[in-house]
Amino acid sequence: MHYFIYATQDAWISSGSSHVDGTSFTDQNVGQDEILELKKTFWNKAFDYQTRVLVSFAGSEFTEVSQSIHNGHIVNPKFNLRLYEAEGTQDLTTEYKLAAFPVSESWEEGVGKFGDDPKVTNGVSWDNINYYPGNSAITWSQAGGGVRQNEKGGTVITGSGNEVSQSFSYESPDINMDVTDIVNNWLGGTNKNYGFLLRFSGSQETDNTTFGQLKFFSKQTNTIYSPKLEVKWDDHKPCTGSNTGSLLQMTSSGEVDYTLYMKGLKESYKENDKIKFRVMPRKRYIQKTFSTSAQTVTGSYIPEGSGSYSIVDLATGETTVPFSPYTSMSCDSTSNYFIQWMNTFQPNRAYKIVYRIKYRDGQEILYDDGFEFNVRS
Known part of the structure; x- marks a missing residue:
């Protein structure tokens, strides 16, 4: 199964200032921006300042996954951090590397936007985890031990299993980063879950040879492109032995033309449903026979390792759940099937x-035969 946990908080923070009026960005909050900016800014052909991105998934969906792992319902999951490029990315070096770290303390998303005048400081910034006017600023900690001692720009945990990266070379800037080690440290209690900090990796963040003004959709866009923590695990039941009951295995030689039909597919499902989608193969052309006795029809099943599924967002045509080793079809004595948690999808949208x-x-x-459904909130 592929399951997506959506961000509960996100923001980007800046270490720079305006060259027009001198306004400092280091205490400015932009937690309500629809775009997350991860960039390096240059002035007079030299590096000037950088930004970083914070994103957290510490909500009820993460708790549900954690409990399912603890109960043994999810086994050996993989976790990937997913951010999607928005329009406006520019000045990008053809080869670069991004790094992600676990944040070491809680922070507030805030209420500001970059275009606010006067600027808003309520929430996280380069200097602070929060700063409400009239109160003292709560700065990032300068903790010891395994914590990187960033006086500003976010404190993170370093060391083995606490830094992951993704290299890019002439490809889409979309982030698809394996963060399994970081999440396992949260699940195992080694670290607390305060989310991720994203930045250009190592010296690339401040050098004069790596360029990039990356823009990603934030959770404020309310689209299918908001930041996600993708969870993948193999939940399929083998299509072998007693699992198949009295079903007959379909001919998989390729010489017989089959069609697929779904049993009990509904027009819509509730956002919190967990659905068992059933599908069966059937010969497209059946040879007629004549008999003087009553006949029974025995169903067929798709053999082990042969069948898989994908789910597509109808409005955009984007593949939400891809064909993968985690989308193999299961089987019981009734039919092939797969289970999908509906809250992995954005509600009030149509899928196929x-x-x-x-x-x-x-x-x-591929069998793309109008198997469509809606998810409603």
Whole structure:
């Protein structure tokens, strides 16, 4: 299964100031911006200042996954941090590297936007984790031990299992970073879950040879492109032995033409439903036979390792759940099936299921036959 945990907080923080009026950005909060900016700014052909991105997933969905792992319902999950490029990315070096660290203390998303005049300081910034006017600023800690001693720009935990990275070379800036080690440290109690800090890696953050003004969708966009923590695990039940009951295995030689049909597919599902989608193969053309006795029909099943599924957002055509080793189809004595948690999808949108069957002769056939559903809040 692929399951997405959506960000509960995000913001970007800046170490610079305006060259027009001298306004400092270091205590400014922009937690309500629809775009997260991860960039390096240059002045007179030399590096001037950098920004960083903070994103947290410490909500009820993360708690549910944590409990499912503890209870043994989710086994050996993988976690990927996903951010999606927004329009406006520019001045990007063809090769660069981004790094992510676990944040070491709590922070406030805040209520500001970059265009606010006067600027807003309520919430996280380069200098502070929070600063409400009329109160003393709460600065980032300068803790010891395994914590990077950033006086400003966010304190993070370093060391083995606490730094991950993604290298880019002539490719989309979309972030798809394996953060399994960091999340496992949260789940195991080694660290507390205060989210991730993203930055250019190492010396690339301040050198004069790496360029980039990256823009990503934030949680404020309310689109399918908001930041996600993707959870992947193999939950399928093998299509072998007693699992298949009296079902007959479909012919997978590639010489027989099959169609797929779904049993009990509904027009819409509630956001918090956990649905078992059932699908069965059927020969497209059935040879007629004549008999003087009553006949029974025995269903068929897609053999182990041959069938998988994908789920596509209808409005955008974007693949939400891709074909992968984590989308293999299961089987019981009734039919093939897969289970999907509906709160992985944005509500009040339409989706479709696409199936793929691999045949022994090397064919891979996609079945895109209008298997559509809505998720409602």
